[in-house]
Amino acid sequence: ICCGFGITSMFLSELLPPELVDKILLIDYNFPCHSESNPPHIQQIFYEREWPVQLRIRKVNIKKTREIRNLHSRMLNACPGPILMFGIHLCKALSVHAIKLYQNCPKAKLFVLKPCCLPGKDRQNVRRGEPILWKFINGYEFGPRDLYCKEINQPVTDDNVRGDEGANNNHDDEQETAIIQSNDEETKQKGSSDSDDEKEKDYSDRPHGGRHCSSELFSRWIDLLERACQDDQLSIVKKEHTDITLHHFQNDFIYCERQGQ
Secondary structure, three states: OOOOHHHHHHHHHHOOOOOOOOOOOEEEEOOOHHHHOOOHHHHHHHOOOOOOOEEEEOOOOOOOHHHHHHHHHHOOOOOOOOOEEEEEEEEOOHHHHHHHHHOOOOOOEEEEEEEEOOOOOHOOOHHHOOOOEOOOOOOOOOOOHHHOOOOOOOOHHHHHOOHHOOHHHHHHHHHHOOOOOOHHHHHHHOOOOHHHHHHOOOOOOOOOOOOOHHHHHHHHHHHHHHHHHOOOOOOEEEEEEOOOOOOOOOOEEEEEEEEEO
């Protein structure tokens, strides 16, 4: 799901037993349509090369209801056996739509989700009458304001719209902005050369999702997604932390296994 270049699928094709896996379907918005000619790298990788487990690509925008409906009717429902779904490093609300794709696919036995950066703060819509809400098959619903506002039921003000920082950190936030601007100026003066000291610095606290993606916010994002997956009648859900990379803290995985299959 949202496979990008398809690196994970290529590894799986080499690692999984071909006698047990029929094919691997890669879906991504950036793949060419059937009516379009394939770029040379797409043609060479997915059509001319023989893989141990065959790879098939399909252009799908999982945010579009019509495209998801076509994916179910033409591909997923026609699969002869159980389906294993993987959503690795999904950015922003793509994690939400991947969960919905899994929940609405009865043949999906296993779903692995590795979320990435957070949905943007500009999508909170906290000043509007109808904030964004993502609704799931288990009846649970949440939106961006649940992520960024600690107290959802309190009156919406400029302070709690700020999200995780709260009302008492205005001065700190201004200082942080000033520091970032100062660092930008220093970077321009130094140019593109890197010193040995710079290479030895520890960047493990730098998130992929930008300076607003703190460890606390990301943990809250994972908790919201995990709750959306939970359904006593549908899936067994568990969350695990695996240190894949040291350059950011987004190393939480959500595993869903459909019961009775």
